[in-house]
Amino acid sequence: MSGDGAARLAEKNRLIADTVALRPTDKVVSVFYTMFWHAKAGGATCRDMMYDYKKSAEITKKLVLDLDPDMFSLPHPVSALGPTMELMGFKTLEWPGHGTPDNVSYQYLDREYMKPEEYDDYLFDPTGYYLSKYLPRIAEAFEGLAALPTLPSLYYVQIVHGTRYFASKEVRGAFERLAKAGDEMRSMLRVAMGFAQEMADLGYPQAQGPTAIAPFDYLGDNFRGSKGIMLDMYRRKDKLMAAMEKSIPFILKQAIEVGSRHACKMVFIPIHWAFDGFMSLEQFKTFFWPPLRKVMMGLIEKDLIPLVLWEGECSSRLETIADIPKGKCIYWFERTDLKLAKAVLGDITCLRGNVPASLLTAGTAEEVDAFCKDLIATAGKGGGLILDGGIGIPDEAKYECVRAMIESTRKYRP
Amino acid sequence: MTDQERQLVDAIAEMREDDALPMAKKLLADGAEPMRVLELCRNAMDIVGGRFEKGEYFLPELVLAGEMLEQIGAIVKPLLTGKEGAATKKHGKVLIGTVKGDLHDIGKNIVTFMLDINGFEVLDIGIDQADAKFIDAIKNFQPQVVALSGFLTLAFDSMKNTVDSINKAGLRDKVKIMIGGGQVDEKVREYTGADAFGLNAMAAVNLCRTWTGVAA
Structure with missing residues (x-):
């Protein structure tokens, strides 16, 4: 690492740490986070970014060096997933080159991946349920694993006899296919890690480390689908509550393991089903917040920083979600009025957001500058603000608007 | 509206799914016109829609109400003779x-x-x-x-x-x-x-x- 790079990295890391801890700063933090904007800004397609690891790194490097944000998110874990998903026959997304056109972002398929009567199976033995039912449904490569026996049913020489299952055509095929997918994932991660180091050497820290999930979203997004989980709130409330509780140690284990060795201690938690219009405040306080808070507290105990992206408008939730330790989290709001959030939460947590996607996409650089100036003066007053788009830089944002957003953090003092 | 009819409307509007379906079946068994049962469902949905509008109900309630409507509809529709359904007036x-x-x-x-x-x-x-x-x-x-x-x-x-x-x-x-x-x-x-x-x-x-x- 050159002296310049090391000094820049230390300076940016200090600014980020001070901002999260709510210490006064002379600048708000800027960030480069996007799904696929780098493709369009770099003259490539979304499909290129899904499949060409090196190109994704090269383009991102060029954009980050040009825009000079205080931190950046590695594109690979978010968008360079095409080859591995193809090898494993991943079924819950459609992506550029595989279901969506080359220049369209990947999109999640909202389906029921766990049947309502299967809550008991998940609660009894989550791992067994994953192997026999869930994983075979979400990716072709796992289908053969359904032929495995219930492993704890084997004991003593039964375990010796049980080796025969692993020689079955189905299981053997599954492991072979998964190994190929795993090799591909390792290739991707090698490029990603190399790129992360290169950017650190140039002085740019990463904007997120591991990811975690709210237990309600874990069940809603990945198992029951949006309709299923809404019905479960009435039809099988106790099982839903029990399944959320059951998921917490698993969610934490993964995030803490990755977080312990990651350079970035911010744990990204995108929140999907908490917005004002979705469920009542009472339902939010019953179903959503308590299990999410447990996840957040589990991360904080391990010196990780929950970076919670509250999608949609969440104004009615602000008082409830204020119940967290001071200076230990980041609350990123998509559409919630950040000035209101500052008034309610400004003494408790660092805020992030929220230049509207419409402004970055259909506005002018001058409009973006004026918006950011106001946001820094109000939501950023005294520090504690990471300036970003509502959900990062939208894929269709104009370059000059993105530049204006990041430049504003250098132009206007909080 | 009879007491029995009121109970069905209330069960749907109050999200008591376990009550709503048996009540609809009982109404039909007691001789209610199939169209009348659908009308009661519409009355209940008006209440649900009104509560949604006022911010008392949210998406889970709309989805559950829709499910109840669908289940009752599945019982009632085969009983319709075909003449009754067409008259429903639509706003636009x-x-x-x-x-x-x-x-x-x-x-x-x-x-x-x-x-x-x-x-x-x-x-x-x-x-x-x-x-x-x-x-x-x-x-x-x-x-x-x-x-x-x-x-x-x-x-x-x-x-x-x-x-x-x-x-x-x-x-x-x-x-x-x-x-x-x-x-x-x-x-x-x-x-x-x-x-x-x-x-x-x-x-x-x-x-x-x-x-x-x-x-x-």
Whole structure:
């Protein structure tokens, strides 16, 4: 690492740490986070970014060096997933080159991946349920694993006899296919890690480390689908509550393991089903917040920083979600009025957001500058603000608007 | 309304699914006209819609109410002779779809449902719909309102293109166009050339009421 790079990295890391801890700063933090904007800004397609690891790194490097944000998110874990998903026959997304056109972002398929009567199976033995039912449904490569026996049913020489299952055509095929997918994932991660180091050497820290999930979203997004989980709130409330509780140690284990060795201690938690219009405040306080808070507290105990992206408008939730330790989290709001959030939460947590996607996409650089100036003066007053788009830089944002957003953090003092 | 009928309306409106279905069955067994049971369901949905509008009910309640309606409908409809159903008056026609490139449908489905229970005849043409599909549907269905849905930012351009195509087809003055979903706001409305945007399903209902001259 050159002296310049090391000094820049230390300076940016200090600014980020001070901002999260709510210490006064002379600048708000800027960030480069996007799904696929780098493709369009770099003259490539979304499909290129899904499949060409090196190109994704090269383009991102060029954009980050040009825009000079205080931190950046590695594109690979978010968008360079095409080859591995193809090898494993991943079924819950459609992506550029595989279901969506080359220049369209990947999109999640909202389906029921766990049947309502299967809550008991998940609660009894989550791992067994994953192997026999869930994983075979979400990716072709796992289908053969359904032929495995219930492993704890084997004991003593039964375990010796049980080796025969692993020689079955189905299981053997599954492991072979998964190994190929795993090799591909390792290739991707090698490029990603190399790129992360290169950017650190140039002085740019990463904007997120591991990811975690709210237990309600874990069940809603990945198992029951949006309709299923809404019905479960009435039809099988106790099982839903029990399944959320059951998921917490698993969610934490993964995030803490990755977080312990990651350079970035911010744990990204995108929140999907908490917005004002979705469920009542009472339902939010019953179903959503308590299990999410447990996840957040589990991360904080391990010196990780929950970076919670509250999608949609969440104004009615602000008082409830204020119940967290001071200076230990980041609350990123998509559409919630950040000035209101500052008034309610400004003494408790660092805020992030929220230049509207419409402004970055259909506005002018001058409009973006004026918006950011106001946001820094109000939501950023005294520090504690990471300036970003509502959900990062939208894929269709104009370059000059993105530049204006990041430049504003250098132009206007909080 | 008899006590028994009131109990069915209350069970649906209060989200007591376990009570609603047996009550509907009992009403039919006791000799109620199938059409009367459907009318009671509509009364209950009016209450549900009203509570949604007032911020007392949210999406889980709409979805559960829809499920109850579907289950009761499945019992009642085979009993209809065919003469009764046709007379239901609709306030106006709304064409709805998710624009090209966008596969999201949750918001669109909720808007469709709310428009439907509020008396509009809704044609939902689905997700990822090209301009030509909207144009064809406008010509055939002849709606007063076209609702364009989209969650992704790419939908901004797709909505704009669809509005432009409606213009070019000479149909723009025949329909009001509203947009909604995800990150849509006034800036996007201006960009796309739509007449209005809405942040939630009730906003969509209210826009349609205004445009078709229906009293709230």
